[in-house]
Amino acid sequence: MAHRVISLRYRPQNFDELTGQNHIVLSLKGAIKSGRIGHALLFAGPRGVGKTTTARIFAKSLNCVEGPTVYPCQKCQLCREITLSRSIDVIEIDGASNRGIEEIRSLREGVKYSPLHGRYKIYIIDEVHMLTQEAFNALLKTLEEPPPKVVFVFATTNPTKVPTTILSRCQRFVFKRLSVSEITSRLRTIADKEKIKITENALHYLAIRADGSIRDGESILEQLASFIEGEVTEEDVFKLIGFLGNDFYFTLLNKILTVDLGKVIMMLNKGIEDGADPVEIYRGFTNYLRAAFLIRTGVPCEFVELNSEEIEVLKKIELSRDEIIHLLEICLRFEDIVKRSVNVRIAIELLFSQLILCLTKSKKRENNNRVVLSSSPNKNVNIKEALFLDLQKNSPKLAGIIHKADITKNNDNVTVSVKNEFAKTQLVNNQKKVKSILKKILNTDFILNIEIVHQKEEESDLIQTIKVLFDGEEVR
Ligand SMILES: Nc1ncnc2c1ncn2[C@@H]1O[C@H](COP(=O)(O)OP(=O)(O)OP(=O)(O)O)[C@@H](O)[C@H]1O
Ligand SMILES: [Mg+2]
Ligand SMILES: [Zn+2]
Numbered sequence: 001m002a003h004r005v006i007s008l009r010y011r012p013q014n015f016d017e018l019t020g021q022n023h024i025v026l027s028l029k030g031a032i033k034s035g036r037i038g039h040a041l042l043f044a045g046p047r048g049v050g051k052t053t054t055a056r057i058f059a060k061s062l063n064c065v066e067g068p069t070v071y072p073c074q075k076c077q078l079c080r081e082i083t084l085s086r087s088i089d090v091i092e093i094d095g096a097s098n099r100g101i102e103e104i105r106s107l108r109e110g111v112k113y114s115p116l117h118g119r120y121k122i123y124i125i126d127e128v129h130m131l132t133q134e135a136f137n138a139l140l141k142t143l144e145e146p147p148p149k150v151v152f153v154f155a156t157t158n159p160t161k162v163p164t165t166i167l168s169r170c171q172r173f174v175f176k177r178l179s180v181s182e183i184t185s186r187l188r189t190i191a192d193k194e195k196i197k198i199t200e201n202a203l204h205y206l207a208i209r210a211d212g213s214i215r216d217g218e219s220i221l222e223q224l225a226s227f228i229e230g231e232v233t234e235e236d237v238f239k240l241i242g243f244l245g246n247d248f249y250f251t252l253l254n255k256i257l258t259v260d261l262g263k264v265i266m267m268l269n270k271g272i273e274d275g276a277d278p279v280e281i282y283r284g285f286t287n288y289l290r291a292a293f294l295i296r297t298g299v300p301c302e303f304v305e306l307n308s309e310e311i312e313v314l315k316k317i318e319l320s321r322d323e324i325i326h327l328l329e330i331c332l333r334f335e336d337i338v339k340r341s342v343n344v345r346i347a348i349e350l351l352f353s354q355l356i357l358c359l360t361k362s363k364k365r366e367n368n369n370r371v372v373l374s375s376s377p378n379k380n381v382n383i384k385e386a387l388f389l390d391l392q393k394n395s396p397k398l399a400g401i402i403h404k405a406d407i408t409k410n411n412d413n414v415t416v417s418v419k420n421e422f423a424k425t426q427l428v429n430n431q432k433k434v435k436s437i438l439k440k441i442l443n444t445d446f447i448l449n450i451e452i453v454h455q456k457e458e459e460s461d462l463i464q465t466i467k468v469l470f471d472g473e474e475v476r
Contacts, residue, residue, distance in 0.1 A: 007218040020182040024173050029070040032061050038171040039146035044159040045175025048215030051155040055124045059090045063118030078118050089118040095127040101134040111147045121150045128154040129161035136163050143169045177212030180305045187217050196225040198232040205237045242277040246310050249288035259360050264352050278344040286331045296321040330354050383407050386441045415449040424452050
């Protein structure tokens with residue numbers, strides 16, 4: 001017998017086997033029990049979450065010899081034929097490849113005839129949003145005068161593309177994206193039955209990568225099982241899907257906090273060399289930031305797609321909620337750029353340059369508010385202010401320069417950063433004076449550095465260019 005893939009072998013055959021769509025199951029069961037079966041049902045939701053599966057179970061429930069029942073017997077001919085997709089009364093049409101008016105015309109012919117064996121004739125149209133306008137118009141006519149004993153189930157991943165005239169004639173069922181824990185538990189059941197050994201962590205990352213879709217999760221599991229001997233580990237998962245663990249994103253985020261662009265770019269490239277797809281890095285990092293955001297907003301842990309250890313680690317990250325929001329905003333602005341870019345690697349590098357720029361600015365702002373340097377023996381002296389006040393008396397020009405400068409103290413080094421050559425010359429010429437005042441303020445000896453920083457906030461030409469490209473800000 002030909003090998004059948006896991007996702008087909010493990011297609012739920014009754015409502016109770018479905019994972020995570022309880023709200024849908026409840027209302028469908030209710031409809032079946034009460035005999036209030038709509039003529040047209042719309043199943044909307046992301047890929048691989050059970051739309052087609054549910055449509056078939058629903059068909060079985062209606063047509064089973066023991067039916068209509070919420071527990072189809074699975075044994076009668078009608079049930080068996082539906083399971084095998086061979087039932088004459090259950091017609092599945094792929095809307096993506098049968099988009100035109102001709103197909104819908106023949107459907108309109110077909111609905112005139114009563115069901116052959118079952119109680120109902122059930123049309124399941126997958127990807128219904130792909131139909132052409134003419135096809136929708138023809139379909140609408142049928143829905144306006146629904147033939148008896150015909151039920152339509154429309155499945156779509158994109159309900160916004162279905163005309164409202166059709167939507168308003170359908171009972172709508174919204175399938176949800178499955179959570180990491182729902183996918184994990186379903187895959188664990190399958191792995192046990194298939195005797196696939198896989199660690200909890202491996203399963204966790206696999207479930208994250210499945211991105212809400214059980215079918216995607218099942219496919220990855222199957223692929224892993226086919227080439228890994230022994231137990232599947234998280235490293236195997238990362239290798240197969242070019243996916244980096246949350247450790248990677250945690251380290252990356254910490255590197256960004258040090259605002260060292262060089263190190264960040266090196267780390268990104270190391271990740272890519274290790275086999276990660278740059279788009280994957282984008283996605284993984286954005287999701288990781290989202291988790292950080294959720295944690296900062298105090299959302300309960302089960303909504304955060306991380307395990308409890310990872311949540312504890314992430315709680316400690318030195319980023320405020322507002323900073324995280326800014327970083328997320330930048331990431332989202334890059335979504336299109338990353339996806340469309342011919343050279344994704346560059347797009348990713350630019351993205352991280354922007355993230356660092358954003359943090360540099362917010363840290364600067366913070367520093368400007370408190371230039372307190374606590375490491376000096378005279379604790380909590382505001383060097384800048386004290387120096388400014390002292391200079392103001394006799395050297396207003398120098399005071400003005402200090403006012404606009406940034407002063408930092410690091411061990412025995414005091415660095416005065418100024419904007420331009422003029423300010424630097426002035427300070428260098430008056431070094432002695434400045435140093436003696438500083439000595440008085442700090443009550444200690446030190447090395448004085450005077451440097452120029454380009455006040456356009458270290459914005460290199462590169463970063464300026466990015467800003468123009470993506471923010472539409474003008475360079476002056
Ligand atoms: N809710 C679920 N519970 C258990 N298994 C599921 C569920 N959803 C999907 N699956 C698994 O994924 C496979 C595909 O599901 P299904 O065809 O119903 O998805 P779909 O929502 O119709 O996706 P698409 O939009 O891509 O057509 C099923 O055969 C089953 O193995
Ligand atoms: Mg489907
Ligand atoms: Zn049956």
